Amino acid sequence: FNKKVILENFHYLDEEKQRELSFDLRTFQETGIIFVILGVWRKKDKLRAYCPDLTDRVNDVPVEPWIEDDFRRVIDKGSRELNISISESIVAKFLENSFGSIGVLQELVKACCKFADINQTHIGNVYHLVDSTFSDRALEEKCDEYRESHQQALELLASGNVSHSKGKQKAPLHLPYYLVKVIAQKGYDGIVGGLSRSEITDGIKAMHHRPEDVRPGDISNLLHNISNLQFKKRLNPPLIDYDQGKRLLFAIDSTFFYFLKNSNLVEFEEELPSPLE
Secondary structure (H helix, E strand, O other): OOOOEEEOOHHHOOHHHHHHHHHHHHHHHHOOOOEEEOOOOOOOOHHHHHOHHHOOOOOOOOOOOOOHHHHHHHHHHHHHHHOEEEOHHHHHHHHHOOOOOHHHHHHHHHHHHHHOOOOOOOOOOOEEEOOHHHHHHHHHHHHHHHHHHHHHHHHHHHHOOOOOOOOOOOOOOOHHHHHHHHHHHHHHHHHOOOEEHHHHHHHHHHHOOOHHHOOHHHHHHHHHOHHHHHHHOOOOOOOEEEEOOOOEEEEOOHHHHHHHHHOOHHHHHHHOOOOOO
């Protein structure tokens, strides 16, 4: 067997399955079978964290960050294929609202072309796409689309996995619910560079119904198991990931940035179903 094995969407797997496969990779490596693993996560050495034996046996190939020149090359190539030109004001608007994601940029430009009725290569002279109405409609459409999907995802995340114990008289802490409220309160500016564990702890305690019962161990369990919780709630791809080394919570889906930047988060937080009721 001399082919490479490609595993797409590795992050869709249960965390325990990811861990098991990381150990299996060591065995495959010894037999000369090479795996290419594609996944979404923030931690650079995630596989090595699962299996230390993979140290010096795994090469990380990040696809990010995309820089502005990359985005412009994509737009220029597509424009040539369609025989169109896109005004600098529209390009700048889309660059600002892509949040480093080439996928978001492509979706915005595609929607803009759709509204301008450009669905094939323009025949004749170059068509100049300059009407900002089309770009505004594209932004609005994507905002509605991402808002609906991410609000549903956050509501699922906030519901958590509550296990009731007969021996406990007190109600569960419902920490996932409070974590979602902290994210909503911090918004885009708060999470774009990573949300620290201390900020999360302080934010949860400031609004919790039993702040004195929220222990450091409870916060650890919440953050260390956030990937597993998203898997159980079938949030694929996951929205957030916690880097234990940096003690930071990151957004890992660029469309989530779009949602945070362009949504009424105060209204969302007010309408978030409370597990206490």
